[in-house]
Amino acid sequence: MPPSGAPYERKLVSPAFLTSTHGQLGCTTCHAGQPETLDPKAAHRGLIARPSAQPEAACGGCHGEITSRFTRSLHFTARGMENGLRALVGTVRWAQTRHAFRGACQSCHATCGDCHVSRPPYRPQPPTVLGGVLDGHRFVKSPPTEVTCGGCHSGRVAAEFTGAYEGFPADVHFTKAQMTCTSCHTAAQLHGDGSAPANRRAVRTKPSCLDCHPTAAPGASRLRAHNIHGDKLACAVCHGGPVKSCFGCHAGEGATSRPTLKIGRNTDPNIKHVYTLMRHVPTTPDMIDRLTGLSDTLVNVDRVPTWKPATPHTIQRVTARSRTCDACHNNPNLFLRLGDLDPRGSQANGRVVTAPPRPLPPTTR
Amino acid sequence: MMTGGDVQVVSRIRRAGLLTALFGAVVFLAFSLGLAAPPAPCGPARSGCIACHTERSMLEPLVQPFPALPAEGEG
Numbered sequence: 292m293p294p295s296g297a298p299y300e301r302k303l304v305s306p307a308f309l310t311s312t313h314g315q316l317g318c319t320t321c322h323a324g325q326p327e328t329l330d331p332k333a334a335h336r337g338l339i340a341r342p343s344a345q346p347e348a349a350c351g352g353c354h355g356e357i358t359s360r361f362t363r364s365l366h367f368t369a370r371g372m373e374n375g376l377r378a379l380v381g382t383v384r385w386a387q388t389r390h391a392f393r394g395a396c397q398s399c400h401a402t403c404g405d406c407h408v409s410r411p412p413y414r415p416q417p418p419t420v421l422g423g424v425l426d427g428h429r430f431v432k433s434p435p436t437e438v439t440c441g442g443c444h445s446g447r448v449a450a451e452f453t454g455a456y457e458g459f460p461a462d463v464h465f466t467k468a469q470m471t472c473t474s475c476h477t478a479a480q481l482h483g484d485g486s487a488p489a490n491r492r493a494v495r496t497k498p499s500c501l502d503c504h505p506t507a508a509p510g511a512s513r514l515r516a517h518n519i520h521g522d523k524l525a526c527a528v529c530h531g532g533p534v535k536s537c538f539g540c541h542a543g544e545g546a547t548s549r550p551t552l553k554i555g556r557n558t559d560p561n562i563k564h565v566y567t568l569m570r571h572v573p574t575t576p577d578m579i580d581r582l583t584g585l586s587d588t589l590v591n592v593d594r595v596p597t598w599k600p601a602t603p604h605t606i607q608r609v610t611a612r613s614r615t616c617d618a619c620h621n622n623p624n625l626f627l628r629l630g631d632l633d634p635r636g637s638q639a640n641g642r643v644v645t646a647p648p649r650p651l652p653p654t655t656r
Numbered sequence: 657m658m659t660g661g662d663v664q665v666v667s668r669i670r671r672a673g674l675l676t677a678l679f680g681a682v683v684f685l686a687f688s689l690g691l692a693a694p695p696a697p698c699g700p701a702r703s704g705c706i707a708c709h710t711e712r713s714m715l716e717p718l719v720q721p722f723p724a725l726p727a728e729g730e731g
Binding site: 297299301303305306309317318319322324325326327331334 | 703704705706707708709710712715716718719720721
C-alpha cells in the first residue's frame with residue numbers, strides 16, 4: 292500500500308498553524324536551530340526535533356498541571372516495560388542492561404507532541420508509512436486514534452480491534468458501536484492521573500467492562516452465567532475472540548505469531564479474576580543479547596511466565612462460549628494445560644496452566 | 657508683512673514639524689532594525705524556518721522518500 296501523502300508533506304507547515312496560539316510562539320522557541328540562514332544544513336544546527344521530550348520545559352509553562360501528570364504516566368516513562376525487563380534481568384545485571392533499555396525499549400515512549408502534533412513513523416497493519424506532522428503542525432486536541440494510537444499499537448491491539456488480521460474477528464465495539472480507542476481509554480488514563488503505576492494493569496483509571504455494562508455484574512445480572520462465573524472469570528473468557536500470540540523472539544529474528552484462544556490461571560494481583568484468556572509473549576533468554584553484548588541477558592526467564600493474561604481487543608457479544616456451557620465444560624482444548632507448554636520455555640508457565648473443568652452431566656447442559 | 661507674533665507662530669510650527677519627522681525616523685529605524693518586532697527570536701512573520709517549511713517547492717527536493725517498511729517479524 293502506498294504511503295499516504297507525499298514525503299514533503301511530513302515537514303510542511305500550514306499557514307493556519309502560523310496564526311494559531313502555538314504558531315505565534317515562533318519556531319525557535321521550541322525547536323531552537325539557526326533561523327537566520329536559509330542553508331538547510333546550517334539552519335538545522337542545534338535543532339530540537341522533539342521539544343516535548345522535555346515536557347516540563349516545552350509544555351509545562353502553559354500546561355503545567357497536565358504535563359506534571361503526564362511525566363509520571365506509562366506513556367512517557369515506559370515504566371511498565373522497564374519493570375518487566377528488570378524482573379527478567381535481575382538486580383545485578385540491570386546496571387549492564389539499563390543502556391539497552393534506554394536506547395531500544397524506552398525509545399517507544401510518547402511525548403506530548405508525538406500524539407498532538409506528529410504521526411508515528413509507520414504502521415505495519417495496514418502497512419502505511421506516515422511520520423512527520425499530523426496536520427500542518429497544528430496542535431490537534433483530539434488526535435485521530437487510528438493514526439496516533441494505531442501507529443504505535445498496531446503490532447497487535449489496533450489490528451485485532453479493527454479486524455485487520457486474517458482469522459481475527461473485529462471487536463464488536465468497533466463494528467457495531469464504531470467506538471475508537473478513546474471511547475474506553477480516556478484522556479485521564481492516557482495522560483496519567485499523577486500516580487506512578489508499575490505497569491498498565493496497575494493504572495487506576497484503566498477501563499473496565501462494567502463501566503458501561505453494570506447490569507452484567509455478578510449478582511446483578513439477569514443472565515445466570517454472569518452470576519455464576521462473574522467473580523472468577525474475566526469477561527473475556529467468554530466474550531473474547533482469539534488473540535495474537537508470539538513465539539521465539541530474538542530481538543527481531545525468528546519470531547512467529549499465530550492466533551490462540553486459551554484460558555489460564557491469572558497470577559497478576561492487579562486482576563481480580565482467577566481465570567482469564569492468555570497470550571504468549573515471545574521472551575527468550577538471549578532476546579536482547581545483541582543490544583547488551585551479554586550472553587543470555589534475561590537470566591530470570593524461568594521465574595516469569597511467558598503465558599500472560601491477555602486483554603483481547605476482539606470482544607464479541609456472542610461466542611460459542613457465551614452460548615452454551617458445553618463449549619467450555621466439555622472442551623478441554625480450550626484450557627492451557629501442561630501439554631500446551633514448550634518444555635524449553637519458561638518454567639514459570641507451570642503456574643498459569645489449569646485443569647479443564649469437570650464435564651457437566653447431560654441434564655445441566 | 658509678518659509681525660513679530662506671526663514669526664513666533666511659524667517658528668513653533670517648524671519646530672513641531674521637525675520633532676514629528678525626527679520621531680517618525682526613530683520609529684522607522686526601530687522597525688527596520690527589528691527593535692520593535694515581537695521578542696520571540698523566530699517570530700512567524702519573519703522566520704527563516706518558515707521560508708522553507710511553508711513552501712512545497714523548497715521542501716520537495718530536500719525531504720527524503722518514505723523509509724522502507726520493516727519485514728515481517730521485524731520491529
